[in-house]
Amino acid sequence: MSGDKMMVWIDQDLCTGDGICEEIAPDVFEGRDDGLWVVKEDARYFGSTLVFDAENGDGHGPEGSRGVARVPDELIEDVIESAEECPGECIMIEPYNAALVAEGR
Numbered sequence: 044m045s046g047d048k049m050m051v052w053i054d055q056d057l058c059t060g061d062g063i064c065e066e067i068a069p070d071v072f073e074g075r076d077d078g079l080w081v082v083k084e085d086a087r088y089f090g091s092t093l094v095f096d097a098e099n100g101d102g103h104g105p106e107g108s109r110g111v112a113r114v115p116d117e118l119i120e121d122v123i124e125s126a127e128e129c130p131g132e133c134i135m136i137e138p139y140n141a142a143l144v145a146e147g148r
């Protein structure tokens with residue numbers, strides 16, 4: 044299944060707000076109203092969109108290290124490039140974690 048290899052999250056405490064990540068991978072990274080960036084699982088790949096922006100309600104999840112998004116297989120290289128280019132060095136890549144996804148987030 045696409046999305047069961049890699050996951051990603053952002054440490055917002057270190058984000059400089061330049062948006063380079065979204066320029067490279069707009070289906071994974073999204074700018075938030077406060078000028079910091081967050082990760083998301085886009086409906087194009089996962090059926091429905093889940094944004095890890097710490098907002099309340101359906102379609103939203105926690106930010107920071109608790110907001111870990113699945114990365115579509117097609118976008119793995121773009122996410123790695125985003126992490127390499129990120130001036131804040133705050134894009135954290137992790138192996139896929141089935142238990143985390145099963146928690147329902």
Ligand code: SF4
Nearest residue numbers: 058059062064129131
């Ligand atoms: S590239 Fe890094 S520092 Fe820049 S907006 Fe994205 S997460 Fe923040």
